[in-house]
Amino acid sequence: MKKKLFAMAMASVMSIGVLSGCAGGGSASSTGGESDGTETYTWRMAHEEYEGDMQDVYAKEFAQKLNENSEGRINLEIYPVGQIGDALQQCELLQNGGLEFAIISPGNTGTVVPENQLFSLHFLFPQEWAKTQEVLQTSEALNVMLHDKYVEKKIKPLSFWTEGAMAWTANKSLKDINSFKGLKFRTMQSPMIIAAYEAYGANPTPMSYTEVYSGLQLNMIEGQENPTSAIHTSKFHEVQKYLTEANSNLFITATCVNPTFFDGLPADIQQIVLDTISEMVPRSFEIQEELNGGALDKITAESDIIVETLTDEERAAYEEAAQKAYGEYKKIVGEDGATILDKLIEEVAAVEAK
Secondary structure (H helix, E strand, O other): OHHHHHHHHHHHHHHHHHHHHHOOOOOOOOOOOOOOOOOOEEEEEEOOOOOOOHHHHHHHHHHHHHHHHOOOOEEEEEEOOEEOEOHHHHHHHHHHOOOOEEEEOHHHHOOOOHHHHHHHOOOOOOOOHHHHHHHHHHOHHHHHHHHHHHHHOOOEEEEEEEEEEOEEEEOOOOOOHHHHOOOEEEEOOOHHHHHHHHHOOOEEEEOOHHHHHHHHHOOOOOEEEEOHHHHHHOOHHHHOOEEEEOOOOEEEEEEEEOHHHHHOOOHHHHHHHHHHHHHHHHHHHHHHHHHHHHHHHHHHHHOOOEEEEOOHHHHHHHHHHHHHHHHHHHHHHHHHHHHHHHHHHHHHHHHHOO
């Protein structure tokens, strides 16, 4: 069934590509030279969330800025999750050239780029947002070493950014780590996310984001993790009794482009894309603060959910258990991945020490 859906999605996207190509869209034939200033471009960007969610807000602002910065020459069409397949299918389309751009979360691509699973390790990044922002923008481990691993798989990350800290929801309190024992906890497909929750004693259950609400409602799963904005917009608080502000890890995502397509663009068009991405870096943090900031208040106003925060002692128990996953990561990814992680840990420590 999934193969059939993917084939249908691919056929749909490619037919759109033919039409947009006739209008001057798609990749340019020249490489490295300048455009003549008259070509117009129609590109496609898919993301993993619903309309109004954080990725959708980011994508629409990115599209608007691209259009403005190119003086109307670039039009970027936005496709939320489900319109062109699910997150994994969108990734395949990007790799195959069926999409020019996509917002792809490492949790959904851990089997494609195993090294990116370091984003799934708990208690890795700083707790302070300003320091996290500095790490994401300046890290050689992420923006050079990990970037190159993506490119090997026909995905070019233009920017890593965060949708906020993860919160847990369940029908029981999760303040005590022992509460996770045997819990059917929804995760993304990433083996490292699975390993992280196995370290807590849970029963991780990979499931598509589009199926989470019904999965919770039907008790196919008993808990899940997401930033508070996603919990609110997806209405998970309607079918859960407890929300724990765990801050165990960040929801990191990436704005990506097909490298063959990008390399084929005229140099001035490439620069417009890169400049627009740079403009979106501070804006991405503003968007997550705006959407997450009021989400918790809305959740508590709309439901009887109980909100809890980990104490230092409770958090320490989780941090200790989480270290098991670090060793598992190095086993999975090998020497190159281990080197990237060690470099990132050094960089985080340097930022934390400031």
